[in-house]
Amino acid sequence: MKIDATLVGFIAGTITTLAWLPQLIKSLKTKKTKDLSLGMLFFLSFGIVLWLIYGIMLKELPIVLANGIASGMLFIMLYLKIRHG
Amino acid sequence: MKIDATLVGFIAGTITTLAWLPQLIKSLKTKKTKDLSLGMLFFLSFGIVLWLIYGIMLKELPIVLANGIASGMLFIMLYLKIRHG
Numbered sequence: 368m369k370i371d372a373t374l375v376g377f378i379a380g381t382i383t384t385l386a387w388l389p390q391l392i393k394s395l396k397t398k399k400t401k402d403l404s405l406g407m408l409f410f411l412s413f414g415i416v417l418w419l420i421y422g423i424m425l426k427e428l429p430i431v432l433a434n435g436i437a438s439g440m441l442f443i444m445l446y447l448k449i450r451h452g
Numbered sequence: 453m454k455i456d457a458t459l460v461g462f463i464a465g466t467i468t469t470l471a472w473l474p475q476l477i478k479s480l481k482t483k484k485t486k487d488l489s490l491g492m493l494f495f496l497s498f499g500i501v502l503w504l505i506y507g508i509m510l511k512e513l514p515i516v517l518a519n520g521i522a523s524g525m526l527f528i529m530l531y532l533k534i535r536h537g
Contacts, residue, residue: 372509372510375502375505375506375509376503376506376510378502379499379502379503379505379506380503382495382498382499382502383495383496383499383500383502384499385495386491386492386494386495386496386499387492387496388491389489389491389492390488390489390491392489393487394487394489397487399487400487402479402482402484402487403487404474404475404477404478404479405474406471406473406474406475407471407473407474409471410467410468410470410471414464414465414466414467414468414469415468417460417463417464417467418461418464418465418468420460420464421457421460421461421464421514424456424457424460425457425461427510429506
């Protein structure tokens with residue numbers, strides 16, 4: 368049961384992390400981030416760092432990996448939003 | 453230790469879930485979702501449903517609550533993106 372949950376977590380983490388790739392590519396290409404909410408990007412970045420801490424505390428690798436990589440992508444998105452408005 | 457992790461998870465879940473509120477309000481108001489990536493919203497919705505299943509398997513309430521509410525908000529964002537382009 369534990370192994371199955373970890374597998375589901377790995378797949379979930381891979382998908383929710385890679386989900387930010389098309390957004391990142393789109394924003395880097397168009398240099399337009401007007402329709403994105405600064406509040407969403409800010410709170411999501413902050414919350415994802417907390418999820419990362421949570422994953423470290425639970426020693427659950429899928430949570431750690433997914434939120435580690437996602438926080439990096441979110442920080443770049445946040446930078447793009449602040450830069451392009 | 454377990455209680456602390458659950459507390460961190462609850463705070464993380466509350467923040468990452470509520471993070472979608474300013475985006476939802478903004479998109480509902482402006483009816484403009486052009487700068488949002490359809491791929492991001494699609495894969496995030498799908499992945500968050502998998503996180504929900506993962507939380508149910510681990511019986512971790514913060515993961516279940518956060519991803520349950522977040523998936524609802526993401527589905528509305530996905531609808532808005534498909535509708536407004």
